[in-house]
Amino acid sequence: MLNAIKQAAIEAVAASNPVTILFGEIMQTYPLEVNVDQRFTLTADFLILTEATKELRVGETIIRRGLRVGDIVILVRAQGGQQYLVLDRVVEK
Secondary structure: OHHHHHHHHHHHHHHHOOOEEEEEEEEEEOOEEEEEOOOEEEEHHHEEEOHHHOOEEEOOEEEEOOOOOOOEEEEEEOOOOOOEEEEEEOOOO
16 A cells, blocks of 8 residues: 555656756767766667757758757657657757
8 A cells, every 4th residue: 555655656746747858968970879967878769859950951051050979959858758859959058
């Protein structure tokens, strides 16, 4: 019974915090790897990219550059922690 109460409390806390904002550093672009807060590394399998993170070219002109090694990115962790949305690149810290 005590374990059921503990589990219910854990689930209630998790439900009140559906997403988490994290920062990561691009360690490798192909295949994509992001080191999060110097604690763990996420591979492409766990990352969802937005249009803002993709390179945009018109002919030979780069309108928006893609992600590069050393870039700091904003990550949004989905509830459950299995998928991370790479929201955008940080321009100033």
